Amino acid sequence: MAKNVNDILRGNDGKVWINGEEIINAKSIKATATPKFDNQEFIGDNGTYQSYAGWEGKGSLKLIKTKSVGLNYLGDSLKTGVFPEIIIESKIENKQTGKAERIVLYGVLFTELTLIDLEAKKSIEEELSFTFTDYDIKDTI
Numbered sequence: 001m002a003k004n005v006n007d008i009l010r011g012n013d014g015k016v017w018i019n020g021e022e023i024i025n026a027k028s029i030k031a032t033a034t035p036k037f038d039n040q041e042f043i044g045d046n047g048t049y050q051s052y053a054g055w056e057g058k059g060s061l062k063l064i065k066t067k068s069v070g071l072n073y074l075g076d077s078l079k080t081g082v083f084p085e086i087i088i089e090s091k092i093e094n095k096q097t098g099k100a101e102r103i104v105l106y107g108v109l110f111t112e113l114t115l116i117d118l119e120a121k122k123s124i125e126e127e128l129s130f131t132f133t134d135y136d137i138k139d140t141i
Helices: 069-075
Strands: 014-018 026-041 048-064 086-093 100-110 125-132 134-139
Touching: 014 026, 026 086, 069 100, 069 125, 086 125
Parallel strands: none
Antiparallel strands: 014 086, 026 048, 048 125, 086 100, 100 125, 100 134
């Protein structure tokens, strides 16, 4: 059976929204959900067993800086201790087939803010590391 290269997903066909606002200057986004396990050991058994203890969500969003996204979401929060509620949604669509994968992240908390990062003759990028507490898989391919 021949492979159909038109089925390959490309980041160019993706979109990202923060709290419903499309982020048109997004360069990349990555979010991972990592299971956490506790070690269980028993007398008379040399094995170590794993029991599921939950999961942890982490990610990063890289932007070509056209506005102060990080400062707007995190700038005052670091000083006041009041953090906004943030939802990130991502969608990748195969334009050949019309099928899409869409993920929504809830309880997003940006965890790092770069205040200044300038270099001559380079466009400015902003990377926002984050954690999240829940996710929904809205569409799959």
